């Protein structure tokens with residue numbers, strides 16, 4: 001059985017996901033949710049996101065995509081195209097899903113092959129230079145779960161959307 005492919009992202013009210021190659025916010029609880037949700041799976045991300053991590057983690061496989069054939073990062077597997085990265089991810093011994101972790105172009109390019117979107121709505125606007133593709137609601141029309149964290153310092157909601165109205 002191929003591993004399921006899910007996208008995971010945190011998005012500000014104005015669609016921003018990144019600024020100057022970093023997250024525009026610091027919300028430790030939301031970051032912890034991201035790390036625990038993706039544990040045991042395979043994280044696939046662009047080279048800029050991988051460099052933001054700096055090094056891989058041992059409870060999962062982490063895969064960076066780059067055109068640079070000399071690129072390496074401790075604890076990361078490296079793929080040189082999306083296709084190659086996804087083949088490597090499917091071959092991983094990790095039991096969990098493949099998690100598409102961005103950035104912008106990689107989200108857009110994997111809309112058609114991802115069955116779920118794990119999206120955290122950060123309930124504020126932020127300055128940014130990287131955005132989540134606006135057309136995601138057409139791709140993932142069904143809200144499968146929602147948890148609001150209204151009293152957090154920066155309020156946010158953690159949601160799962162799907163292509164089909166499945167139980168999660």
Ligand SMILES: NC(=O)c1ccc[n+]([C@@H]2O[C@H](COP(=O)([O-])OP(=O)(O)OC[C@H]3O[C@@H](n4cnc5c(N)ncnc54)[C@H](OP(=O)(O)O)[C@@H]3O)[C@@H](O)[C@H]2O)c1
Pocket residue numbers: 008009010011016017018019020021022023024045046047048049050052065066067068080081082101102103104105106130
């Ligand atoms: N809020 C969130 O949940 C979230 C999630 C993800 C990212 N972000 C933010 O978004 C920003 C990073 O995202 P980004 O979109 O700028 O960059 P990115 O996707 O992390 O990295 C872009 C790079 O990935 C490589 N790449 C992408 N597609 C490729 C392909 N098909 N084949 C080969 N290589 C490919 C290229 O690397 P080379 O130039 O080396 O060839 C490209 O320059 C940061 O600010 C980060 O914090 C936020």
